[in-house]
Amino acid sequence: MSTTTQAVVPRPGFLARRQRSYILFIVPALVVVGAVIVFPWLFTVWMSAFDWKIGSVPHFIGFDNYIKLATNQRFHEAIVHTLYFTALAVIVPLILGTIAALIFHREFPLRGLLRSIFTMPMMATPVAVALVWTMMFHPQQGVLNYLLSLVGLPPSLWVYSPTLVIPSLVLVEVWHWTPLVMLIVLGGLAALPIEPYESARLDGATEWQLFRYITFPLVAPFIVVAAVIRTIDAIKAFDTIYVISSGGPGTASETINLYLYLQAFAFYNVGNASAVVVVFFVLILALAMLLLYVRQRAKWT
Amino acid sequence: MTDHTRDDSTDNHRRRLLQAGLGAAALGAVPGASLLNAQAQSGFDWKRFNGEKIEILLVKSPRGDLLTKYHKEFEDLTGIEVGSEMIPEQQQRQKAVIEFNSGNPSFDVIGLSYHVQKRQFAKNNWLTDVRPYINDKSMAAPDLDFADFAKGGLFYAVEADGRVMSLPFNLDPWMVYYNKELFDAKGIAFPKTFAEMTDAAAKLNDPGKGVCGFVARGLKNANVPVWTSFLLGYGGGYVDKNGKLMTDSTEAIDGAKMYQTLLAKYGPAGVAGYNWNESQSLFLQGKAAMWLDGIGFAQPLEDPTKSRIVGKVGYGVMPAGPKQQVSALFADGEGISTYSKKKGPAWFYIQWASNKGNQTRMLQAAAGAPVRTSAYAAAQATGDFKAPKQWVECMLASAKIAQPGLPVIAPVTEFRDTFGIALTNMINGADPATELKKATAEFQPVLDKSEKA
Numbered sequence: 001m002s003t004t005t006q007a008v009v010p011r012p013g014f015l016a017r018r019q020r021s022y023i024l025f026i027v028p029a030l031v032v033v034g035a036v037i038v039f040p041w042l043f044t045v046w047m048s049a050f051d052w053k054i055g056s057v058p059h060f061i062g063f064d065n066y067i068k069l070a071t072n073q074r075f076h077e078a079i080v081h082t083l084y085f086t087a088l089a090v091i092v093p094l095i096l097g098t099i100a101a102l103i104f105h106r107e108f109p110l111r112g113l114l115r116s117i118f119t120m121p122m123m124a125t126p127v128a129v130a131l132v133w134t135m136m137f138h139p140q141q142g143v144l145n146y147l148l149s150l151v152g153l154p155p156s157l158w159v160y161s162p163t164l165v166i167p168s169l170v171l172v173e174v175w176h177w178t179p180l181v182m183l184i185v186l187g188g189l190a191a192l193p194i195e196p197y198e199s200a201r202l203d204g205a206t207e208w209q210l211f212r213y214i215t216f217p218l219v220a221p222f223i224v225v226a227a228v229i230r231t232i233d234a235i236k237a238f239d240t241i242y243v244i245s246s247g248g249p250g251t252a253s254e255t256i257n258l259y260l261y262l263q264a265f266a267f268y269n270v271g272n273a274s275a276v277v278v279v280f281f282v283l284i285l286a287l288a289m290l291l292l293y294v295r296q297r298a299k300w301t
Numbered sequence: 302m303t304d305h306t307r308d309d310s311t312d313n314h315r316r317r318l319l320q321a322g323l324g325a326a327a328l329g330a331v332p333g334a335s336l337l338n339a340q341a342q343s344g345f346d347w348k349r350f351n352g353e354k355i356e357i358l359l360v361k362s363p364r365g366d367l368l369t370k371y372h373k374e375f376e377d378l379t380g381i382e383v384g385s386e387m388i389p390e391q392q393q394r395q396k397a398v399i400e401f402n403s404g405n406p407s408f409d410v411i412g413l414s415y416h417v418q419k420r421q422f423a424k425n426n427w428l429t430d431v432r433p434y435i436n437d438k439s440m441a442a443p444d445l446d447f448a449d450f451a452k453g454g455l456f457y458a459v460e461a462d463g464r465v466m467s468l469p470f471n472l473d474p475w476m477v478y479y480n481k482e483l484f485d486a487k488g489i490a491f492p493k494t495f496a497e498m499t500d501a502a503a504k505l506n507d508p509g510k511g512v513c514g515f516v517a518r519g520l521k522n523a524n525v526p527v528w529t530s531f532l533l534g535y536g537g538g539y540v541d542k543n544g545k546l547m548t549d550s551t552e553a554i555d556g557a558k559m560y561q562t563l564l565a566k567y568g569p570a571g572v573a574g575y576n577w578n579e580s581q582s583l584f585l586q587g588k589a590a591m592w593l594d595g596i597g598f599a600q601p602l603e604d605p606t607k608s609r610i611v612g613k614v615g616y617g618v619m620p621a622g623p624k625q626q627v628s629a630l631f632a633d634g635e636g637i638s639t640y641s642k643k644k645g646p647a648w649f650y651i652q653w654a655s656n657k658g659n660q661t662r663m664l665q666a667a668a669g670a671p672v673r674t675s676a677y678a679a680a681q682a683t684g685d686f687k688a689p690k691q692w693v694e695c696m697l698a699s700a701k702i703a704q705p706g707l708p709v710i711a712p713v714t715e716f717r718d719t720f721g722i723a724l725t726n727m728i729n730g731a732d733p734a735t736e737l738k739k740a741t742a743e744f745q746p747v748l749d750k751s752e753k754a
Binding site: 053054055138139140141155157158159160161162245246247248249250251262265266267268 | 395398399401402421424425511519520521522569570571572573574579582583586588712714715718722725726728729750751
């Protein structure tokens with residue numbers, strides 16, 4: 001903290017006095033940012049260079065943690081699981097949420113009431129939602145298999161099957177977060193001008209053409225905002241997965257977050273866990289850049 | 302009934318514990334401690350630390366609830382004020398590590414699960430050796446009698462070099478709950494051996510009626526004691542004298558094969574996600590013939606508001622394996638933080654927590670299985686004791702054949718995770734030998750490092 005202050009205050013003399021007095025005002029912000037963001041981040045990078053298990057003496061090992069991660073199959077699988085989960089948990093709610101927004105944008109009886117009901121999942125606590133879904137997924141006593149049996153389908157193993165666990169977890173995310181996408185897109189739809197539609201209709205455009213060439217390009221920036229929010233939520237998803245499957249069966253749904261949690265808080269391998277955080281951070285940066293690029297594209301069209 | 306020290310199985314038992322490897326010398330401390338205790342009757346005063354205040358960290362469990370409920374009694378008895386915190390198991394274990402590491406933990410007394418925390422605490426010297434208190438006439442309560450403590454509990458409480466780091470409190474030997482109605486319908490007797498057990502599971506398995514022959518934990522991490530229950534019966538062990546894992550031995554593989562057969566073939570669909578609570582709910586709906594787990598579940602099974610099989614539950618001792626009959630044992634106790642500045646009052650507290658009165662209460666409330674054998678007779682004598690007779694018999698018989706259900710090592714959680722994944726993979730069809738070899742190779746360096754550091 002103090003180093004930050006020293007680095008900022010004694011600026012070279014060619015700066016105007018007036019400017020210097022302004023700089024003083026940003027010092028508190030710099031100190032806070034330094035203390036709560038920059039310092040923990042640098043400390044994490046520093047810890048990642050140590051072989052450090054809580055309760056024992058840390059040994060400096062340089063890049064060894066990273067080299068081990070590079071060959072750690074379990075960590076590689078965790079990255080794949082994270083990307084798979086995130087992709088599904090972003091795309092499916094985006095599609096369903098946009099459709100729901102288009103429906104709720106129309107005038108029909110009881111629209112307000114139905115819209116409120118539709119947004120209700122969003123208000124529920126994630127852990128409570130996860131616990132309820134855990135019960136519903138139960139292969140013997142769960143209501144989902146009962147529903148399948150009503151329509152004559154064979155029972156499914158849901159989260160108890162290594163292949164179905166991630167899609168099943170995504171199902172929970174979809175149920176929980178589609179309303180959020182719907183709200184954002186609905187906000188976009190409400191702001192649209194009426195004139196382009198009127199003139200397009202006069203020119204004989206079909207409903208699909210109206211959507212494809214007018215509605216979609218105009219709400220695209222809103223969809224991208226929803227995509228950004230969903231991506232952030234999906235990539236940091238922990239509570240749902242931890243409560244429902246704890247990364248299982250075996251390691252079939254172990255995402256980076258769950259792997260990280262195990263390393264840091266169950267095994268107390270702080271050094272290794274820090275290295276995972278750094279790698280995860282790089283991954284998130286890459287993803288953020290991709291999203292920014294998409295957002296720019298959405299603005300241009 | 303109350304005193305195992307004189308009975309014939311002592312030598313056998315001692316041998317088994319010796320085989321278990323670590324801490325065998327612990328048993329030497331037992332007669333010594335009780336002798337010393339005989340002289341420690343005079344000069345003891347519960348009011349000695351009147352006016353002091355101590356902090357207790359417990360795990361949220363029926364045991365923790367019970368102690369907390371009676372803290373007032375301790376305060377009246379001693380004049381020591383008790384501040385207690387009860388948090389869930391997982392969080393309590395994290396809190397313990399972090400606070401001990403800080404060198405200034407917020408608690409004087411901590412409840413510990415031996416199978417997870419014993420080696421970790423011992424390696425770091427986080428607990429106080431209570432031998433000086435046991436030997437001090439003015440500090441040891443007249444009620445403290447080591448001959449009354451079951452061997453399994455003392456094995457966990459005492460270090461290999463004879464130091465006594467805690468007082469045991471609760472035992473959790475593993476046993477088999479069975480549905481008498483289902484067994485009777487097919488005319489099958491409760492199995493005495495592993496072979497009979499597999500056989501019974503096969504005969505009782507009836508997927509058409511939604512009944513499975515066997516249920517136990519398949520969820521990774523939680524499932525490891527199920528496997529070790531079989532491994533021990535096959536005569537296997539965890540770690541040899543040179544610190545090499547024995548988890549890919551023939552015995553370990555045989556145990557894993559049995560695990561795979563019972564769960565994958567005769568277990569319910571989706572058992573790979575079952576922890577004890579899913580197993581319990583299946584069993585108390587009458588949908589499972591046998592359930593292998595810890596002994597603490599009699600209360601829900603005999604509760605008419607929860608269970609459909611009240612009065613039909615049999616409590617069976619773990620069947621004998623080809624080499625030996627073993628019940629995998631877990632236990633809890635209470636120790637004094639080495640950083641505590643109030644070790645005297647803290648020592649009074651842990652003596653009180655493990656005293657006969659509290660142990661009897663624990664049994665009456667079906668909150669656990671007391672480590673003090675006298676509690677069983679005491680609880681029955683009060684008449685206010687609801688646990689079935691067969692359960693008590695099962696408990697006493699299991700305690701005699703008990704061996705640690707997990708290796709006494711520091712990275713227990715990693716051990717359970719690594720081998721738990723292997724076991725879950727087996728349920729989904731992987732080969733036991735391959736999985737165990739892989740898990741052993743993966744865990745050996747972790748173990749080596751933990752013992753070196």
